[in-house]
Amino acid sequence: MIGVLLVEDQALVRAGFRMVVDSQPDMRVVGEAGDGASGITEAARTAPDVIVMDVRMPTMDGIEATARILAASRTPKVLVLTTYDLDDYAVAAVRAGASGFLLKDAPAEDFLAAIRTVHAGDAVLAASTTRRLLDRLAPPVDPTAQRLVSTLTDRETEVLRVLARGLSNAEIAIELAVGEGTVKTHVRHILTKLAVRDRVRAVIIAHEAGLVLPGTR
Template identity: 40%
Template sequence: MIGVVLADDESMMRAGVRAIMSADPQITVVGEAADGHQAVEQVVRHRPRVALFDIRMPRMDGLAAAARVRRQAPETAVVMLTLFGEDAYIASALDIGVSGFVLKTGDPGDLMAAVRAAAAGGAFLSPPVARWVLDHLDGSRSRGARERVEALSPREREVLSLIGHGLTNAVIAQRLGVAASTVKTHVDAVRARLGVRTRVQAALVAYDAGLLDTGP
């Protein structure tokens, strides 16, 4: 069972997200909050596998709440709920170590996919968010990403590409026909060589380097 804490200052938004997630019997909302302070309290109390935080909330915004959760409950993966026009927050959220971004006006399936991916240790970016990231990359960043990726072994590049497509370690292991522990070793090596802390950051390097031009 995947426990989720949901935080959004709009009660109708919380009700809508809760209704979407209720369609999956493996996902349950264990706590709700209307502001950032309550969100952190709910996470610390319930220790869910995933926290869904709106970026803009009263008393403490979603980014500050996510940073506290990463310190106080690092076992909880944080996924940010965002709107178009909040793109300036993406870089800060990545630095904090969030596991994904879901567009509030996007496909409900993205929300479910993000929760499952985050719970399994994966990463997820709604397609519009991923496109925005790609559209706003400058050439030097793309070149730098390609140079960093070239330093990886062929197997590590393959693993990075699969991370970029949002696959979890278990799915990558099945795809490559290896043990999950072997995949974890590769993922740890990829993160270390790229100098990133999270799977989302690794996925963005994959985007930057052009590894995701083809399907997983």
């Protein structure tokens, strides 16, 4: 059972999310909050698996709330809700540690799939969105990131380079002509060696290390 915490300042929107989540046999809403500060309190009280986090809220926005929650506990995964694809708030939320973001007007099935995907440890970023996100986050090449990437085997580096383009495990398997199980094993080793919690962080490190250049398709 996936425990979901809803942090959204609009009560009607929260009610809609609750209805959708509670209709599923494998997930339930464990708490609600109307702003980031309350979200921090509820996250500590309910210990959710996934937090659905709005970014534009009174008292404390979702960016600061995400950073504080993940600094206190590495357990929950944060799925950020945004009104506009790749707005500055969403980019900042990913920097703060969110595992991905979703447009508020996404279909219910996409919303539910995103919760399950984030809970499973994957990232909710479409390939095209990942490319634009990384172009926005693009820093100078970071020697620390390069050192981390240098700990990978040649095959793991190859997998990371493809992963950094926003491909799923299944798509990576097809591109590299290997089994999906093999890809999952490589990804698990990559996350361990890079000391990151999810694919989003691994993709950012790959970008910082110069493994993938901005605008690469």
